[in-house]
Amino acid sequence: MDIDLNTIWFTLIAVLFSGFFLLEGFDYGVGILLPFLAKHDAERRMMINTIGPFWDGNEVWMITAGGAMFAAFPNWYATMFSGFYLALTLMLSALILRGVAFEFRSKDKYPQWRRFWDGAIFFGSAVPALLWGVAVANIVKGVPINGRMAYTGDFFDLLNVYTLLGGLVTFFMFLLHGAIFLNLKTDGVIRERAHETAKRVWVPTTAVVVAFVALSYSQTDIFEQLGVNPGITALGAGVALVAAGGFIFKRQHGWAFLMTALTILLTVVTVFRGLYPRVMVSSLNSKFSLTIYNASSSDYTLKVMTVVALTFVPIVLLYQGWTYWVFRKRITTETHLEY
Amino acid sequence: MDVLDLSRLQFTVTTIYHFFFVPLSLGLTVLVAIMHTAYARTGKEEYKRMTKFWGKLLVINFAMGVVTGIVMEFQFGMNWSEYARFMGDIFGAPLAIEALMAFFLESTFLGVWIFGWNKLPKGLHALSIWMVALGTNISALWILIANSFMQQPVGYKLVQYTLPNGEVANRVEMKDFLAIVTNPNIFVQYPHVLSGGMVTAAFFVMGISAYHLLRKNENTTIFKRSFQMASIYGAVGIFIVLVGGHDQAQHMVEAQPMKMAAAEALWDNEDPASMSLFTIGDEKNREDVFAIRLPSLLSILAYNDSTAEVKGINDLQAEYEEKYGEGDYVPPVGVSYWSFRIMVGAGFLMLGILIFALYLNFEGQVERYRRFLKFLLPAMALPYLANASGWILAEVGRQPWIVFGLQKTADAVSPNISTGTVWFSLIVFTLIYGALAAVDIYLLRKYATQDAGDEIIPMPKETLTPVQQGAFSGD
Numbered sequence: 001m002d003i004d005l006n007t008i009w010f011t012l013i014a015v016l017f018s019g020f021f022l023l024e025g026f027d028y029g030v031g032i033l034l035p036f037l038a039k040h041d042a043e044r045r046m047m048i049n050t051i052g053p054f055w056d057g058n059e060v061w062m063i064t065a066g067g068a069m070f071a072a073f074p075n076w077y078a079t080m081f082s083g084f085y086l087a088l089t090l091m092l093s094a095l096i097l098r099g100v101a102f103e104f105r106s107k108d109k110y111p112q113w114r115r116f117w118d119g120a121i122f123f124g125s126a127v128p129a130l131l132w133g134v135a136v137a138n139i140v141k142g143v144p145i146n147g148r149m150a151y152t153g154d155f156f157d158l159l160n161v162y163t164l165l166g167g168l169v170t171f172f173m174f175l176l177h178g179a180i181f182l183n184l185k186t187d188g189v190i191r192e193r194a195h196e197t198a199k200r201v202w203v204p205t206t207a208v209v210v211a212f213v214a215l216s217y218s219q220t221d222i223f224e225q226l227g228v229n230p231g232i233t234a235l236g237a238g239v240a241l242v243a244a245g246g247f248i249f250k251r252q253h254g255w256a257f258l259m260t261a262l263t264i265l266l267t268v269v270t271v272f273r274g275l276y277p278r279v280m281v282s283s284l285n286s287k288f289s290l291t292i293y294n295a296s297s298s299d300y301t302l303k304v305m306t307v308v309a310l311t312f313v314p315i316v317l318l319y320q321g322w323t324y325w326v327f328r329k330r331i332t333t334e335t336h337l338e339y
Numbered sequence: 340m341d342v343l344d345l346s347r348l349q350f351t352v353t354t355i356y357h358f359f360f361v362p363l364s365l366g367l368t369v370l371v372a373i374m375h376t377a378y379a380r381t382g383k384e385e386y387k388r389m390t391k392f393w394g395k396l397l398v399i400n401f402a403m404g405v406v407t408g409i410v411m412e413f414q415f416g417m418n419w420s421e422y423a424r425f426m427g428d429i430f431g432a433p434l435a436i437e438a439l440m441a442f443f444l445e446s447t448f449l450g451v452w453i454f455g456w457n458k459l460p461k462g463l464h465a466l467s468i469w470m471v472a473l474g475t476n477i478s479a480l481w482i483l484i485a486n487s488f489m490q491q492p493v494g495y496k497l498v499q500y501t502l503p504n505g506e507v508a509n510r511v512e513m514k515d516f517l518a519i520v521t522n523p524n525i526f527v528q529y530p531h532v533l534s535g536g537m538v539t540a541a542f543f544v545m546g547i548s549a550y551h552l553l554r555k556n557e558n559t560t561i562f563k564r565s566f567q568m569a570s571i572y573g574a575v576g577i578f579i580v581l582v583g584g585h586d587q588a589q590h591m592v593e594a595q596p597m598k599m600a601a602a603e604a605l606w607d608n609e610d611p612a613s614m615s616l617f618t619i620g621d622e623k624n625r626e627d628v629f630a631i632r633l634p635s636l637l638s639i640l641a642y643n644d645s646t647a648e649v650k651g652i653n654d655l656q657a658e659y660e661e662k663y664g665e666g667d668y669v670p671p672v673g674v675s676y677w678s679f680r681i682m683v684g685a686g687f688l689m690l691g692i693l694i695f696a697l698y699l700n701f702e703g704q705v706e707r708y709r710r711f712l713k714f715l716l717p718a719m720a721l722p723y724l725a726n727a728s729g730w731i732l733a734e735v736g737r738q739p740w741i742v743f744g745l746q747k748t749a750d751a752v753s754p755n756i757s758t759g760t761v762w763f764s765l766i767v768f769t770l771i772y773g774a775l776a777a778v779d780i781y782l783l784r785k786y787a788t789q790d791a792g793d794e795i796i797p798m799p800k801e802t803l804t805p806v807q808q809g810a811f812s813g814d
Contacts (some may be wrong), residue, residue, distance in 0.1 A: 053450035060442045067435035081416025082753040089764040149505020150755040170343035283541020297428040298512040312439040
């Protein structure tokens with residue numbers, strides 16, 4: 001089969017977003033759970049330290065996905081970022097506060113100081129967790145994009161039952177993923193509470209996913225795209241989510257984590273498959289939809305970037321993987337939290 | 340104000356703010372890496388304390404640089420979508436490469452470094468901060484490669500493509516990646532920015548060390564050592580800054596003569612050209628109200644030749660009108676002129692300070708020069724002033740172009756955003772940035788004035804026995 005450069009880049013961007021949702025997914029989840037699972041300062045510090053060495057590296061998956069969109073599909077980048085302007089302003093505010101909060105919260109001893117930054121971590125994790133789902137749902141459902149590739153709606157056009165449900169999907173998915181991650185990285189009471197949380201969150205997570213998939217039938221053309229049998233990726237995502245529930249109740253959180261990871265990965269793949277070859281659907285006229293062809297860079301640029309990406313993504317995976325190995329130990333209140 | 344003005348203002352605010360943190364990160368990471376290496380090699384406690392003391396300040400600064408950097412990446416699309424469409428084929432690549440090569444490296448290894456104490460072998464731990472240093476400095480390279488294209492487009496072709504509605508639009512496409520990476524501008528710009536980072540870090544370390552040397556009741560060994568290292572580091576830096584800056588100015592005369600003319604308030608061609616020592620100009624009528632000019636000096640600086648002609652604003656304006664069509668091709672002269680002078684003035688002042696600091700090192704009695712040490716505290720602002728005004732000259736002096744000769748800033752703004760929207764983001768970012776500036780200064784002050792030692796946040800102890808349990812087994 002002849003695969004063109006545009007398809008390769010569409011795939012690479014899917015890979016970058018997969019990496020982002022998979023990794024940052026659990027650290028958003030930990031951030032959202034922070035005020036609920038930790039009862040005092042030491043426990044909060046413990047929770048934060050489970051993602052302390054990783055969150056920044058995880059966030060770079062998003063930065064890189066953005067950069068890759070700019071490089072490979074400039075019109076996609078331009079339309080989406082100018083179109084989702086206010087949503088992105090909100091997201092940026094959240095990410096700014098979240099990023100400094102991790103570094104600043106322990107740098108002073110006043111309880112109000114720490115409470116403020118803990119609040120910032122919660123806000124900074126919850127808002128993007130919601131917004132990403134809203135964004136993805138909008139991309140799939142379609143937004144008003146005119147013949148000059150410009151988004152013509154406003155902020156409130158992005159919000160409706162379907163897209164908000166999409167927001168809930170990512171929110172709950174990350175929450176579940178994070179709770180399971182905490183089970184793997186902590187010990188003692190936090191682990192116990194994280195286990196209870198995972199049990200309790202799994203049901204609503206599954207419920208919103210089912211509702212979202214059902215609504216996708218009427219709200220999007222994703223099933224026309226994929227056919228009646230949506231294929232192994234969509235079914236796999238569903239099976240993995242169900243399996244995750246089973247493993248949670250059996251307290252096998254290693255397996256449960258693999259399953260939520262799989263759910264996230266396969267969902268991203270399904271969404272990208274449903275979009276292909278489009279990158280943003282226009283609700284005004286199907287001809288105005290952005291595709292991997294009308295939104296893309298030149299073949300020359302795509303070629304250069306392919307070489308760069310195929311060289312550096314494996315290197316990144318190697319050293320990021322190594323850091324997870326270095327900090328693989330569970331964190332307990334006995335752990336010397338020098339930070 | 341319209342969307343264009345507001346977007347410009349927002350870009351100014353967010354970019355200058357971002358660049359408050361970047362140079363210090365560039366320079367200080369290397370300095371801390373040197374300290375950490377000294378510790379790893381000698382095992383001396385003194386170097387460990389130095390590493391931790393400056394490392395803590397570095398991390399605070401680094402966090403600010405990282406979070407304000409995300410805004411930079413997003414707003415090219417948010418506010419400047421037409422720029423993104425026109426330039427994406429060329430500008431996106433270095434940005435994506437920056438993320439792949441640099442952002443991953445610096446953010447991943449910063450995590451390793453912060454949390455790696457007592458977990459990694461000493462050598463490997465020191466290596467992790469070198470990886471951060473490498474990452475930040477590679478990051479600067481790629482973003483400057485991107486900026487260099489805006490200053491001096493090379494290796495491109497102008498093409499037309501059809502929009503979905505059938506209209507035809509223009510954009511630039513990459514013709515030669517190597518040419519873009521080896522843009523002549525990068526060879527003068529990159530050393531200048533990098534060494535600017537070295538000087539920023541040097542003044543930061545010298546200023547804070549001076550504070551501690553002025554206090555008599557503490558162990559000053561590590562601050563004397565830090566002062567010494569910083570002054571040598573800074574002296575090397577300022578040498579490259581000035582030589583590189585001169586190269587850059589000579590390059591600017593060739594590549595962007597209008598920027599040079601504006602920076603010198605040179606209204607008409609002069610042969611030989613005089614350099615302005617002090618000018619109060621009338622920008623509207625393009626004439627001097629009051630000026631002291633040094634004959635022939637600009638010709639010498641620009642071409643190493645006392646008889647060379649340097650082009651003036653009026654002549655260049657006529658030339659550009661012929662080439663690009665009717666329009667105003669003159670950048671804000673006052674801003675260009677004064678930012679140039681502030682940068683150069685601060686540069687030479689820093690040179691003087693660093694020479695004196697070097698001399699004091701040889702003399703060996705730094706702490707006795709109390710007035711000089713006191714002066715070093717406010718002098719910490721000098722590199723910041725120079726960095727900001729340097730970028731103001733680089734970017735304002737290029738106006739009305741966003742990409743020199745190819746796209747005007749006015750044509751680059753997003754057509755589909757409203758003034759209300761941009762007002763909103765401008766206010767939100769300004770408020771957050773303002774509050775964070777206060778927090779940042781508070782924290783830097785707090786940790787900079789603390790005595791150096793192992794700053795460990797105490798952990799309340801609890802009696803909890805860890806349970807041994809495999810992740811893949813039920814219980």
